[in-house]
Amino acid sequence: MEVLESWIGPPIQDSFREILKTDDSVRVQAAVDLFRGRFKDVGIYENEVYPGIPEALAELVASGHVLMLATSKPEPFAIRILEHFDLYGFFTKVFGSAFDGSHSDKGDLIRHILATESLDPSVTVMVGDRKYDVIGAYQAGISCIGVLYGYGSREELVEAGAAALCESPAKLVHHFAT
Numbered sequence: 001m002e003v004l005e006s007w008i009g010p011p012i013q014d015s016f017r018e019i020l021k022t023d024d025s026v027r028v029q030a031a032v033d034l035f036r037g038r039f040k041d042v043g044i045y046e047n048e049v050y051p052g053i054p055e056a057l058a059e060l061v062a063s064g065h066v067l068m069l070a071t072s073k074p075e076p077f078a079i080r081i082l083e084h085f086d087l088y089g090f091f092t093k094v095f096g097s098a099f100d101g102s103h104s105d106k107g108d109l110i111r112h113i114l115a116t117e118s119l120d121p122s123v124t125v126m127v128g129d130r131k132y133d134v135i136g137a138y139q140a141g142i143s144c145i146g147v148l149y150g151y152g153s154r155e156e157l158v159e160a161g162a163a164a165l166c167e168s169p170a171k172l173v174h175h176f177a178t
Helices: 002-006 012-020 025-039 053-062 075-084 106-117 131-139 154-160 169-177
Strands: 068-074 093-097 125-128 143-147 164-166
Touching: 012 025, 053 169, 068 075, 068 106, 075 093, 093 106, 106 131, 125 131, 131 143, 131 154, 143 154, 143 169, 154 164, 164 169
Parallel strands: 068 093, 125 143, 143 164
Antiparallel strands: none
16 A cells, blocks of 8 residues: 555656656556546546545635645546535636646646746645645745645655645644634
8 A cells, every 4th residue: 555655646657657667658658548548437536535625625715715726637637526526616726737747747837837827936835745745836936735634644744845734624724824
């Protein structure tokens, strides 16, 4: 399980390069295509919403925060997942990677969002559960709050440099209220 979870978070092409132990882009893309073939109809719904997330999102939006999703998943998949779990309405915009792999690097994606939305990096915060979120945020010049109810560990998030850690969605809301 530990090995499997290590592949959650980075761009899928990177994970398959590591799994297959190859830089052969044709082999990597074939693996990505096979994975996505199942994911688009079945795997996409094999997710669970962490307890307290809908309530936390509702509170953040009600208190005036603008929420945007930044994910390495292909954007159409991210939208379908949010819609399936009735979370889409909480987000002003959803940004993900393209099927060709562009914007799959979190730093590139966040820089793209900042530019596209004309966001001020000094008041923009990434919330993430893996080191890729923290590293990408800092590469893009914004802060990152690590959440401990996801796949990353406390050690991973601290080592990556998360500005703060929140153990639950309720604590995340409290963090933004202070």
